[in-house]
Amino acid sequence: MPNPYSTTDPQPRRTTPRESFGGTGSSFERTATRSSPDSTTTCPPYKGTTTCPYCGVGCGVVATIEDGALVDVAGDPAHPANQGRLCVKGSALHETMGERGRLSHPVVDGEAVGWEEALQCVASRLASTQREHGRESVAAYLSGQLLTEDYYVANKLFKGFLGTPHVDTNSRLCMASAVAAYKRSFGADAVPCCYEDLECAELVVLVGSNLAWNHPVIYQRLKAAKQRNPLMRIVVIDPRVTDSCEIADLYLGIAPGSDARLFNGLLAWMHAAGRVDRIYLERHTRGFEETMQAACEDDVGIEAVARDCDVDAERLETFFYWFATQLHVVTLYSQGINQSSSGTDKCQAIINCHLAGGKIGLPGAGPFSITGQPNAMGGREVGGLANQLAAHMDYHTPGAIDRVTRFWRTETLTPTLPGAPGFKATELFDAIERGEIRAVWIMATNPVVSLPEANRIKRILAACPLVIVSDCMANAEILEVADIVLPATGWSEKDGTVTNSERCISRQRGLLPPPGEARHDWWIMTQVAARLGFAEAFPYVDPFEIFDEHARLSGFENAVEGEGSESDGATWRPFDISGLAGLDRAGYDGLAPVQWPVTAAAPAGTPRLFENGRFATPDGRARLLPVRPQAVRQELTRERPLRLNTGRVRDQWHTMTRTARASRLMNHRGEPFVDIHPLDAERLGVADQQLVELTGGDGLYRGRARIAKSQRPGELFAPMHWNDAFSGQAKVNGLVAAVVDPISGQPESKQAAVSLRPLPISWEATLIVAADIAAEIAPAIESGREDCAYWARIPLAHSVRWQLGGQPDAAGRDWLAWAESHLPVPASQWSHDETRGRLRASGIDNGRLRWWLMVGPPEGLPSLRWLDDCFASEGDQLLDRETRRRILAGCASGARSDGPIVCSCHQVGQNSIIAAIRAGDTSVEALGARLACGTQCGSCQPELKALLEEETQEEMADASL
Numbered sequence: 016m017p018n019p020y021s022t023t024d025p026q027p028r029r030t031t032p033r034e035s036f037g038g039t040g041s042s043f044e045r046t047a048t049r050s051s052p053d054s055t056t057t058c059p060p061y062k063g064t065t066t067c068p069y070c071g072v073g074c075g076v077v078a079t080i081e082d083g084a085l086v087d088v089a090g091d092p093a094h095p096a097n098q099g100r101l102c103v104k105g106s107a108l109h110e111t112m113g114e115r116g117r118l119s120h121p122v123v124d125g126e127a128v129g130w131e132e133a134l135q136c137v138a139s140r141l142a143s144t145q146r147e148h149g150r151e152s153v154a155a156y157l158s159g160q161l162l163t164e165d166y167y168v169a170n171k172l173f174k175g176f177l178g179t180p181h182v183d184t185n186s187r188l189c190m191a192s193a194v195a196a197y198k199r200s201f202g203a204d205a206v207p208c209c210y211e212d213l214e215c216a217e218l219v220v221l222v223g224s225n226l227a228w229n230h231p232v233i234y235q236r237l238k239a240a241k242q243r244n245p246l247m248r249i250v251v252i253d254p255r256v257t258d259s260c261e262i263a264d265l266y267l268g269i270a271p272g273s274d275a276r277l278f279n280g281l282l283a284w285m286h287a288a289g290r291v292d293r294i295y296l297e298r299h300t301r302g303f304e305e306t307m308q309a310a311c312e313d314d315v316g317i318e319a320v321a322r323d324c325d326v327d328a329e330r331l332e333t334f335f336y337w338f339a340t341q342l343h344v345v346t347l348y349s350q351g352i353n354q355s356s357s358g359t360d361k362c363q364a365i366i367n368c369h370l371a372g373g374k375i376g377l378p379g380a381g382p383f384s385i386t387g388q389p390n391a392m393g394g395r396e397v398g399g400l401a402n403q404l405a406a407h408m409d410y411h412t413p414g415a416i417d418r419v420t421r422f423w424r425t426e427t428l429t430p431t432l433p434g435a436p437g438f439k440a441t442e443l444f445d446a447i448e449r450g451e452i453r454a455v456w457i458m459a460t461n462p463v464v465s466l467p468e469a470n471r472i473k474r475i476l477a478a479c480p481l482v483i484v485s486d487c488m489a490n491a492e493i494l495e496v497a498d499i500v501l502p503a504t505g506w507s508e509k510d511g512t513v514t515n516s517e518r519c520i521s522r523q524r525g526l527l528p529p530p531g532e533a534r535h536d537w538w539i540m541t542q543v544a545a546r547l548g549f550a551e552a553f554p555y556v557d558p559f560e561i562f563d564e565h566a567r568l569s570g571f572e573n574a575v576e577g578e579g580s581e582s583d584g585a586t587w588r589p590f591d592i593s594g595l596a597g598l599d600r601a602g603y604d605g606l607a608p609v610q611w612p613v614t615a616a617a618p619a620g621t622p623r624l625f626e627n628g629r630f631a632t633p634d635g636r637a638r639l640l641p642v643r644p645q646a647v648r649q650e651l652t653r654e655r656p657l658r659l660n661t662g663r664v665r666d667q668w669h670t671m672t673r674t675a676r677a678s679r680l681m682n683h684r685g686e687p688f689v690d691i692h693p694l695d696a697e698r699l700g701v702a703d704q705q706l707v708e709l710t711g712g713d714g715l716y717r718g719r720a721r722i723a724k725s726q727r728p729g730e731l732f733a734p735m736h737w738n739d740a741f742s743g744q745a746k747v748n749g750l751v752a753a754v755v756d757p758i759s760g761q762p763e764s765k766q767a768a769v770s771l772r773p774l775p776i777s778w779e780a781t782l783i784v785a786a787d788i789a790a791e792i793a794p795a796i797e798s799g800r801e802d803c804a805y806w807a808r809i810p811l812a813h814s815v816r817w818q819l820g821g822q823p824d825a826a827g828r829d830w831l832a833w834a835e836s837h838l839p840v841p842a843s844q845w846s847h848d849e850t851r852g853r854l855r856a857s858g859i860d861n862g863r864l865r866w867w868l869m870v871g872p873p874e875g876l877p878s879l880r881w882l883d884d885c886f887a888s889e890g891d892q893l894l895d896r897e898t899r900r901r902i903l904a905g906c907a908s909g910a911r912s913d914g915p916i917v918c919s920c921h922q923v924g925q926n927s928i929i930a931a932i933r934a935g936d937t938s939v940e941a942l943g944a945r946l947a948c949g950t951q952c953g954s955c956q957p958e959l960k961a962l963l964e965e966e967t968q969e970e971m972a973d974a975s976l
């Protein structure tokens with residue numbers, strides 16, 4: 016069935032007048048003069064600068080626009096975060112663009128409507144819900160994908176004018192524990208470090224962070240810094256051996272959840288070794304004695320700590336010694352620490368060690384939480400978390416409710432600002448289930464995939480009386496439960512600011528007009544606000560006006576650093592960008608990346624915080640807080656005996672709605688998978704690449720086993736990206752129980768309890784179909800009516816590949832009859848290899864390949880790149896006799912399979928790399944010279960190095976036989 020939301024026009028759009036998509040004054044307005052909307056002639060290419068929409072590194076991007084389409088991207092050499100670099104996701108941004116698959120018009124109750132009707136409908140249904148069920152019966156669930164200006168308007172509308180505190184964000188899943196710990200210790204959600212600190216540190220500790228895959232450009236910077244300074248040491252602490260270990264001097268493969276025990280042990284070791292900084296502690300902190308006491312409630316002998324963390328005692332002591340004896344230490348942590356039922360305490364245990372050693376507020380020193388999303392920080396700045404109010408003020412910040420009320424001028428309204436925090440993410444959906452919240456507006460996020468107990472979340476939303484969804488993609492699973500769908504602008508169309516992990520505010524510029532009737536999120540909310548009677552408070556016609564108000568609020572009654580106190584009602588809030596207030600459109604457009612605080616005293620921004628030892632607490636001192644290590648809450652049982660770690664893969668982003676559009680990003684890990692230790696695989700009877708099934712939480716997960724020595728025995732890893740849009744049963748968050756940290760509300764997504772079994776199937780098949788007809792046959796395959804226990808859809812450049820597996824016996828299935836009834840072209844040629852039990856068939860229409868089928872396990876696949884290219888044959892490039900023969904033979908005499916792609920930039924596969932190593936290449940550089948792999952973004956270099964090591968070991972093992 017055609018998607019009711021989507022536009023199907025695959026052609027690049029030409030520019031259209033600015034007025035057609037609401038608001039004024041985007042960068043597009045300036046650039047549009049270069050290309051007349053009605054012109055039939057092409058215009059010369061031009062460039063615009065913006066910021067990458069994926070991870071929290073926040074790389075600057077130079078985009079090339081030609082004839083109204085974004086045709087190329089490159090790293091911005093002038094941007095301080097990436098200095099010209101981009102990772103593989105960033106460098107494929109232009110390949111993810113286009114109208115195909117975008118939401119193009121508003122939909123209310125399944126019917127396409129005009130904007131006026133949609134806006135009126137949103138306003139009247141929100142108002143009637145509040146009238147009938149109270150102001151707290153409505154909620155918003157936001158996203159780190161939103162720009163700061165969108166976030167600001169959402170927070171102001173819901174908290175300030177609708178008077179509900181129930182505004183939370185998917186950033187809760189990403190870094191809420193880090194926020195809670197920073198606030199407890201420093202008095203503010205203030206990341207003390209900057210990226211440069213990683214480069215000038217003597218020791219960098221990566222804990223719970225696979226930087227190489229999740230923040231690749233920072234990883235590249237760190238790797239380059241280590242090459243420049245061989246004395247720099249890097250320690251990786253992680254239950255998995257990840258690609259980040261490529262540059263590690265020491266690896267500690269700790270037991271999942273034992274981080275707090277390890278850092279408590281470190282604190283005690285520093286104390287015993289006389290390595291705490293007494294002067295710093297006395298001058299700038301409180302709480303050391305109580306914290307030490309709590310740490311010493313457990314046996315802090317090195318053997319005991321090593322036993323509890325399940326690491327070698329000597330290696331652990333080496334780490335303790337390095338940490339204690341170096342002053343310039345950065346501990347960089349991410350979701351591996353945060354996504355825990357005791358994540359706040361884990362972050363705290365890290366901060367305690369830094370404060371105890373005085374390793375903070377110095378170049379190359381500090382506890383550095385790195386965010387997952389492009390604007391998680393911007394959301395924190397405006398108050399996008401349910402426990403925040405606005406501009407880094409909490410409900411309990413003295414005078415904050417009154418201050419924000421006066422600033423927003425909500426005092427004349429009934430109701431006015433809420434008086435207490437709202438529901439955090441999982442609580443918010445529980446409240447919907449209980450019927451307390453009856454209307455929710457979800458923007459730019461896919462909670463039916465990303466929240467724990469994802470299947471339950473979908474059922475909850477399906478039963479919610481009003482679900483409004485603003486999104487830009489038509490394949491987002493959340494749309495299935497939406498009553499009202501609002502098409503929003505996406506990257507390269509949106510116009511505003513984002514803040515990266517080092518507090519750097521950058522412009523994300525609108526370079527192209529939105530497709531169809533898509534509108535900016537801030538514009539949509541402003542229009543709804545007007546229809547609710549709040550037009551005066553939401554007068555914005557341009558995002559620079561919103562940014563100006565946000566900047567003014569940040570400085571409103573904000574004391575000068577070190578001068579405020581609770582008693583005078585104006586405490587110091589480090590988040591202060593009052594120095595950016597008053598920018599006009601030109602100033603906003605020209606805004607260069609700058610790190611907050613930006614004030615009259617620091618007009619060029621502030622790379623590093625707390626250099627003078629003063630913190631944002633009432634007495635200016637940082638707090639050490641006692642940490643008592645907690646056990647993982649999702650207990651292993653006889654039925655669910657395996658520990659599952661969930662996370663990202665190198666080439667995909669979140670729920671793949673965008674990255675799956677770039678075919679080269681689909682080839683590194685094309686299918687959902689499970690990494691499993693060889694011992695577990697043997698015990699459970701699982702072979703490499705076999706299909707397996709995990710059970711846990713309220714879900715099932717089916718994917719391909721990858722036997723990996725990088726796993727600890729008893730532990731698995733599965734990616735977070737796949738969902739119903741790309742596979743039958745691969746929503747990993749369905750396996751995660753909704754167990755959260757009691758302080759931060761962040762779920763324990765890294766430590767699910769699951770069982771694993773081989774998937775009972777009797778056949779596997781690969782079906783590849785030309786892209787232009789794939790949509791027609793997708794419903795039949797993906798509905799599960801075809802006895803498919805497993806399917807995974809992998810978009811290629813010219814075709815779509817399905818991997819299928821199921822019952823009954825393949826021998827009992829007449830595949831040619833199946834092809835006849837399901838595929839638009841009958842089989843033109845087929846062959847049956849009785850010996851290997853493989854059937855191959857293809858449909859060729861007028862010299863063009865339309866489909867290709869191989870029944871049998873996928874190991875026998877020919878080169879997918881070659882096969883995909885065969886689908887591009889048309890015009891005078893029709894398939895010749897020899898190519899047809901090779902297609903049927905599975906490329907018997909042509910290109911051989913490349914295997915899984917390792918280098919996505921140059922599409923170099925594992926088999927070619929292994930062949931090159933066997934031919935004598937002994938270094939990453941040699942492989943690059945021969946095959947070009949690893950020579951562009953560098954993201955695959957750790958994998959190249961691992962393959963070199965593996966092959967060398969195998970050679971040595973062969974030689975010793």
Ligand code: SF4
Binds near residue numbers: 071097104
């Ligand atoms: S490192 Fe992150 S911000 Fe930079 S290009 Fe890659 S995904 Fe984008």
